[in-house]
Amino acid sequence: MAKSYLVFALPVMLLSITSAIALNVDKVMLGYFWTFKEVGYYFSVQRIIMLLLAIPTAVGTVLFPTISEYHARNNVAGI
Structure with a gap:
C-alpha cells in the first residue's frame, strides 16, 4: 500500500x-545583478500581476470545457 x-x-x-x-x-538570477531592494520591488509587482491574472485564469479554466463542447458540436450560438 x-x-x-x-x-x-x-x-x-x-x-x-x-x-x-x-x-x-x-528572482535568483536578478539577485546577481540587482540589489535586494530592487528584487523586492520586482517581486512585489510580480505578485500583484499574478493576483490580477488569477481571475481570468480561473474563468478560463471553468469555461474552457463548456466552450470546447459547444465548438465540437458546431453550436456557435451556444458559445
Missing part, C-alpha cells in the same frame, strides 16, 4: 519541485 502511494507521489513531488524552481529562478 505504501509503495502505491510512493509511485503516485514521487512524480507529483518532482513536478512540485520543478515548478517551484521555475517560478523562482528569475
